[in-house]
Amino acid sequence: MxxxxxxxxxxxxxxxxxxxxxxxxxxxxxxxxxxxxxxxxxxxxxxxxxxxxxxxxxxVEKVKGRVEEAYFEKVKGLVDGMVVNGEEKVRVVYTPMHGVGLEAARQVVRILGTEEDFVVVEEQARPDPDFPTVKFPNPEEKGALDLAMATADKNGITIVLANDPDADRFAAAEKVDGKWQILTGNQLGVLFASHMISTSSLPTSKVALLSSAVSTQMLSAMGQLDGFHHEETLTGFKWLGNVARQITSKGTHEAIYAFEEAIGYMFSDVVHDKDGIAALSVFITMLKKWSSEGTTPAGKLQELYQRYGYFESYNGYVVSPSPDVTRQVFDGIRRLGDEGGRKFPESLGGREISYWRDLTEGYDSATSDGVPVLPVDRSSQMITVGMDGVRFTIRGSGTEPKIKYYVEAKASGKEEAARTAKEVADAIVRGWFKPEVHGLIVS
Incomplete structure (x- = not known):
């Protein structure tokens, strides 16, 4: 295709x-x-x-109808195994963000029997290539969900759900103590993961869940404690989907779910790619389940944090004037280890570096032969670093003139984890990227 x-x-x-x-x-x-x-x-x-x-x-065969029928049968099969006993009703506001998601979303709520509890943001309901009500049609962008939140406030609803315009990504927000909180891609990722494990008919030891290298390490912590297999891949669903197929084909585990922090979620029973409509169907099922248990998305997140630790992220980027400058930035970072005769820098911002994986040069400090398990690509820049309670990845974007950083810290409390993540992010930008030297624009 x-x-x-x-x-x-x-x-x-x-x-x-x-x-x-x-x-x-x-x-x-x-x-x-x-x-x-x-x-x-x-x-x-x-x-x-x-x-x-x-x-x-x-x-010539027009297959749209046949493909749609097969797709929604798969979605129905996915959520049928997650049915909640009782008549829990959860009202939500939904926006397709001026895109194509509404027709499919309405089919999903018909499958779930929740049509009466599904309120659509009418101003954003129909496809419009000008996206007139938002600055940029991405649910992750600041202000993109404002109209949906206003619609929810008007209707006395505390949950907002959204797809991006082509409906392959999914976002959610919840009003907590009178204030709207947008769930991050990582938070949604672990909420989905917890639900998939708790509702799977497979023994936990036979289940595999995947995430990309720039996504939260909380999924790995969950796997270590609960006993499912976790595997990390390169960024992008071309890797998550193919690796999931490979894992399942071996017969020892079945890869049932994968995600990456950029609000992309894959449910293998439906398709091996990110799918915002399948994510919408599963999330509504999760809401009903949590309601029957007397909790909410925020409450469930707190349960997970108390069990696995608090993981807080701080992500961002700088704009690079050219690919040559991006390469110079990364080469300069690598050379920081030369003085001590090391393959990588000794520390950053006063924190000792304990792990280094360079998927450009092909080095991994954690493997016996120094060769990374993940594929090496000398045409792109990507380094992952581990320190006590912190892990981060820096990479050159393949589609934009940006150098991106993804920092995550784990601590016993939310504030400590968030503070540490920001401190490390600041050290990366000022100490390693050196915007003034390379002419980078800090976002």
Missing amino acids: ITASHNPARDNGYKVYWGNGCQIIPPVDAGIAAAISENLIPLEGAWDTTVSSKEYGHM
């Missing part, structure tokens, strides 16, 4: 899915690129529009 990409138009790109239902990864991508380069001049008659004409119409 080939589908349009919503990356910048100048990229002139598209996404390709392989026969396993996942986005392509090496070496398939290189093979396709090579085939394109070898066939830049189309064969005569290659672009034949007559196949869709009346004479040849029998050769």
Whole structure:
């Protein structure tokens, strides 16, 4: 399958899915690129529009209806195993953010029998490429959920749910003690994970859950304590989906769920890619379950923090003027270890570095041979660092002129974890990125 990409138009790109239902990864991508380069001049008659004409119409099958029917059967099968006893009613406000999610979302609430408790933000209900009510149509962006929250306030509702315009990502917010709180991608990720484990028919020891390298380490902590297998992949659902397939094919574990911090969630029983509609269906089921237990998303999060520890993130980016500058920044960081004869710096901001993984140069301090388990890509920049109670990843964006950082700290309390994460983030930007030296713009 080939589908349009919503990356910048100048990229002139598209996404390709392989026969396993996942986005392509090496070496398939290189093979396709090579085939394109070898066939830049189309064969005569290659672009034949007559196949869709009346004479040849029998050769063309419109599969939209059949695919939709199969998809919603999969969604129904997923949530049927999570049915809550009783008649718990949870009212929510939903926005498709001027995108295409509403039709599918309404089908989901019909499956769940919650149509009467589903209030739509009418101003954002229909597709509109101008996105007139938001500065940027991403539920993660500041202010993007303001209209949905106002709609919720008007209707006396304390839960807001959202999809991004193409409905492959999912966001949620809850009004707690009179103030709206937007759940982060990591918080939603572990809430989904906890629910998937608690409702799975499989023995916990046979279950595998996945997350990307820039997502919270809380999922790993949950796996260590509860006994499920956790695996980390490179960033992006092309990796999460393919690795999930590989794990399940081995027969020792079944990979049932994966997520990354950028509000992307994958439920393997439906598709092996991020899916905002499946996430919406599962989250509504979770809300009903929590309501029957006398709790809420915020309350459930506190339960998880008390069991596994408080994990707080501080993510951000700087804008780089060019790929060459980005490479210079990373090379400069690597050279900080040269003076002590080390492969990596000894410390950052007064904190000793205990772990170093460089997926550009191909080094991992935790493996016996120093070779990373994850794939190495010398064309991109990505380093992961571990310190006492802190882990962070810095990487060059593949689609934007940015150097991104993802910092997470674990502590016995929320405030301490949040403070530590911010301190380390500040040290990364000032001590390692050095904006004044490299001409970087701090976001």
